[in-house]
Amino acid sequence: MIINMAEGATEAEIQHVVDNIVLCGYQPHVIRGSERTIVAAVGSGGNRALLEALKVAPGVEDAIPIAHPFKLVSRQVRREPSVIEVAGVKIGGDEVIVIAGPCSVESREQLLDTAVAVKNAGAHMLRGGAYKPRTSPYDFQGLGIEALKILAEARELTGLPVVTEVMSTEDLDLIAEHADVLQVGARNMQNFALLRRLAKSNRPILLKRGPSATVKEWLLAAEYLLSGGNSQVILCERGIKTFETELRNTIDLAAIALAKELSHLPVIADPSHGTGRRSLINAVSRAAIAVGADGLIVEVHPCPERALSDGPQSLDLQGFAAMIRSLSEPLRRLAPLQMEASA
Numbered sequence: 001m002i003i004n005m006a007e008g009a010t011e012a013e014i015q016h017v018v019d020n021i022v023l024c025g026y027q028p029h030v031i032r033g034s035e036r037t038i039v040a041a042v043g044s045g046g047n048r049a050l051l052e053a054l055k056v057a058p059g060v061e062d063a064i065p066i067a068h069p070f071k072l073v074s075r076q077v078r079r080e081p082s083v084i085e086v087a088g089v090k091i092g093g094d095e096v097i098v099i100a101g102p103c104s105v106e107s108r109e110q111l112l113d114t115a116v117a118v119k120n121a122g123a124h125m126l127r128g129g130a131y132k133p134r135t136s137p138y139d140f141q142g143l144g145i146e147a148l149k150i151l152a153e154a155r156e157l158t159g160l161p162v163v164t165e166v167m168s169t170e171d172l173d174l175i176a177e178h179a180d181v182l183q184v185g186a187r188n189m190q191n192f193a194l195l196r197r198l199a200k201s202n203r204p205i206l207l208k209r210g211p212s213a214t215v216k217e218w219l220l221a222a223e224y225l226l227s228g229g230n231s232q233v234i235l236c237e238r239g240i241k242t243f244e245t246e247l248r249n250t251i252d253l254a255a256i257a258l259a260k261e262l263s264h265l266p267v268i269a270d271p272s273h274g275t276g277r278r279s280l281i282n283a284v285s286r287a288a289i290a291v292g293a294d295g296l297i298v299e300v301h302p303c304p305e306r307a308l309s310d311g312p313q314s315l316d317l318q319g320f321a322a323m324i325r326s327l328s329e330p331l332r333r334l335a336p337l338q339m340e341a342s343a
């Protein structure tokens with residue numbers, strides 16, 4: 001249920017609503033917008049009739065049910081987009097941001113070279129996997145703590161905030177010490193134990209959509225984070241499994257627009273995992289921006305053919321710089337429409 005406070009509702013009136021939501025057996029969440037305050041009541045098993053009666057409490061304009069199973073994530077609860085700030089970089093605001101770096105941190109030289117190059121090309125943040133979720137146990141699994149130290153050094157050197165994946169609750173504290181944003185990989189989108197722990201972290205979370213998750217399941221995964229106390233969540237569309245075999249995954253561009261319609265959270269696109277092909281990164285990045293993505297996360301490697309993971313979808317350093325330049329080119333314009341002249 002959403003309790004819409006009237007414009008000019010006093011702090012005492014808001015507090016009265018909060019206290020009553022608790023008495024009814026629900027959890028209150030106060031969302032302060034630029035014009036008015038909303039108090040969301042979430043949970044189950046409380047006294048709903050009593051909650052609905054708050055409609056006539058002082059300072060309340062209306063009480064309306066939340067239409068979707070995800071509540072705090074919903075646009076209904078917060079009409080303005082959420083802007084997540086990471087060390088001065090704003091995600092979800094007016095500007096599209098670019099996160100770039102290798103799939104995996106492989107060596108100090110590889111990461112520092114990449115970090116400097118992506119920074120010079122205009123990237124806003126640096127990515128790099130330290131703990132890698134690999135389909136085969138025989139594939140490179142990441143350098144772990146050594147990679148975290150290299151990432152922290154790259155941040156020192158370039159000033160770029162760092163994004164890296166957390167695969168397990170065991171590594172969380174260590175990773176949070178070294179990284180600015182914690183990535184939940186696609187395979188872990190529904191690792192509820194991990195989501196619950198991340199909800200208690202003070203780091204922003206980059207939540208990737210699972211390869212076979214619906215948009216509703218993805219937003220419900222985000223709901224675990226918000227309802228547990230962490231509202232700094234960035235959604236990331238990275239492609240889903242379809243019958244298509246030419247592409248590694250099928251990036252779901254409509255899901256980006258839909259997630260932005262349903263939720264106030266920022267949504268970014270991962271054209272690297274979303275296609276698996278270097279040649280498509282440029283076109284798909286432009287398309288993602290056109291449908292409203294707030295940013296991109298792109299894999300970049302100094303020598304993709306020698307990459308220990310995801311080489312075929314990685315841009316080299318020059319390729320990334322060229323891609324960034326192309327993002328500022330206007331989209332091809334519609335031919336003049338043959339409208340009938342009005343009489």
Ligand code: PEP
Pocket residue numbers: 103129133184185186187208238273
């Ligand atoms: C990655 O970002 O390198 C990664 C493993 O992504 P995903 O979880 O989307 O497969």
Ligand code: MN
Pocket residue numbers: 103104273299309310
């Ligand atoms: Mn990868």
